[in-house]
Amino acid sequence: MAYDPKSIEPRWQQYWDEQRTFRVTEDPARPKYYVLDMFPYPSGAGLHVGHPEGYTATDILARWKRMSGFNVLHPMGWDAFGLPAERAAEREGLHPALITQRNTDNFRRQIKRLGFSYDWEREINTSTPDYYRWTQWIFLRLMERGLAYRAEIPVNWCPALGTVLANEEVSPEGTYKETGDPVERRLMTQWMLRITRYAERLITDLDLLDWPEPVKKMQRDWIGKSYGAEIDFAVADADERFTVFTTRPDTLFGVTWCVLAPEHPLVLRITTAAQRAKVEAYIEKSSRKSERDRKAEAEEKTGVDTGAHARHPLTGELLPIWIADYVLAGYGTGAIMAVPAHDTRDHAFARTFALSVKPVVRAVEADAATELPFTGDGIAINSGPYDGLATAEFKERVSADLEKRGVGRQRVQYALRDWLFSRQRYWGEPFPIVIGKDGEAVPLPDDALPVELPHLPDFRPTTDGRPPLARATDWLATRDPRGGEATRETNTMPQWAGSCWYYLRYLDPLNDKAPFDPAKERYWMPVDLYVGGTEHAVLHLLYARFWHKVLFDIGLVHTPEPFQKLFNQGMILAWSFQDGSGKYWHESDIEERDGQQVVKSTGAAVTTRIEKMSKSRLNVVNPDDIIDAYGADSMRLYEMFMGPLDATKPWQTRGMEGVHRFLQRAWRLWFAGDEDALSAQIVDEPADTETLRTLHKTIAGVTEDLEAMRFNTAISKLMELVNHLTAAPQRPRAVLEEFLLLLAPFCPHFAEEVWHRTGHEGSISTARWPAADPALLVDDRMTIPVSVNGKLRTKLDVPMDADEASIKALALADLGVQRHLGGGTVKKVIYVPGRMLNIVVVGGA
């Protein structure tokens, strides 16, 4: 029969399920390989073609590694807690648990249709009590170590969502990254995780990892380490002092005023009576400002003079003290020394309020007409005893001097803030915490876990910031482990909680005594390869690393880092078609007329563009449709054939047809026409030398490409082999078999089907990966291109072992070459062994 994925694929998927083909357990006799996909949030929209891109890549690697003798752990699960389910639940009037159930069922169905070799017996779901029991358990460990605490702090409150958000979830424009809803600042009591305590290790341990450099850079930048100094300023005529942080202590002589953040505790104590009204008004106004407003006004600086003055720690000069909201309460000490000549923000501020500017650094270059603000390094001027010092030296010297006088010290500062860890939403992990009569947050004992999420008919957020769980009256009232009554904590954990440790639960998903068995952890960890999108470069990957380090410190895991190698797959885009009026059309409504893309029905010309897939652009590709039309193996193949895995690239359904044709052609190597019988061209004789060479080059090439994750070129090599075999009059059975093994990781259903039709037992996924014979990889002759003055003039066909002298002689004797030498003098002959020969000639015609 002809190649028919529709009948083949479901059969093999069922076979793998029934035979539990991909179930794994620890096996000390074999090397392990843990290959992990970033598990999906099961959204209502179902799978889009971007999901299977990464999943296909890891599946190919998992299958290849298995065939190469590795014990492969390849699991899948669901990041199932989170806001979107709640929002969908509100829209549809269903409970979030039902929505989540429905969506995970759909995702599982779609993923299974692609024939991935997951060990489904390890499937996890972060929203089940069996799982979040251990999320809560880890939270208790964090608490024991003083890494979780409650604090009243200004937080990012999103009114549209009715919850607070972490810094990492808020865009620079002051909106929620996911939905674009505006975010305000509010003072609230919230749970925080002390990720800042791990800032240094989160930076240095990046060096241990095989991760893309841009991702490492994003993490380093987010943590934002900077070296500088703290300098103490006394307030004149008062027994008060404040400390500033600066990375430029060398500009200390250029300070012309100081600025405190509006929230700085000292502000109201030092403000003079004359300025008090203005200062209070400014504080009031800036406390109400959203992040968005603050950023929008970044250009025009605002602020108010407190009327108070500070004493310069070295010169004793009097410096006005201002408050301004360009100084952030949460960074450094919440106070700065303003050096308008050498800081762009201070400079802008000086211009707005006509404050004085004093240059203290000049550029090293001769043209000393330095334009202000000059923020580079240079030579000190107007700096008393320090004049003439270079910036770096000045910093050292002045920090030491300040320290000696007790008014300053060197200091390392991180931009990273503690992680805001509570949300005022329903669909998340409850905290294993009760609030006692005395208002204390009391951790529950381990045996009280899990604290189950109560079933709430009305789970919507409240407008006043009280979490929905506050409505669960029966659930709320409980006992204080210290004795007496207590109420439960009503906040829930953020969506990131469950994904902070899921890769560990896969190791031992059914364990009800511990999050996982330490012996299993020692066998499987770390994750050898982690594949997912760049959108998690900071959030998930930073949080997970933080938790992992805490678990490492407790002794629960044996590696300092969870994910040894990280790979980011690129985004899949699609062509869109937009007519002159801006209306989008679906690809099926478009045709080409006279080299111009037009709308079939109206004839209107359209502009074609490669854009992100979205419903509004009518360019979304649904994996179900593709599988219906071409089969899962073709889809897998195309996902990989489109281009390099990490590249952003457009989906083209035409390209699908190309790889589908390749599979049909491959099928015909065995089965001609509609016959079930094997092709008469298949022979049991040994292959000719050329075929053997082609085969072994393919084996070597595909293996190398898989090692380097170059799936697109691996597939093109398989295509070459098929083209060769198609053209050959005879097809040696042994060669076909090796080809089938090479194809198996890419197109597993196809491979199983042919494997069994050609008389094999058992799954091809347990067969051995072919080995290339080195003897067959070298040709006995080679072609050496010969150029004269860099221009290609002829090619020489010589034996592989021809030596340099004979090749040179041959080249110089060549008639074509002689003609191009034109009687000139041969100045030099460059021979690159096995590659090419270049003759440099001067003079001549």
Next chain:
RNA sequence: GCUCACGUAGCCCAAUUGGCAGAGGCAGGGGACUUAAAAUCCCCCGAGUGUGGGUUCGACCCCCACCGUGAGCACCA
């Protein structure tokens, strides 16, 4: 504005890292098969590598400047 990627046939992409610009696929043209068409098979066409300089015997590859696309960062003192 700053930083980092990427610009190769009509399109998606290769090119052993400084050595023959083409592996593969799509589209296009021709032929075979067919009453015809589809499918299939065979053959063919096609760029000098975004632009301008530089280094080199030799540059898609290295350096400089510019243009375009994409991503990230952007009051962090």
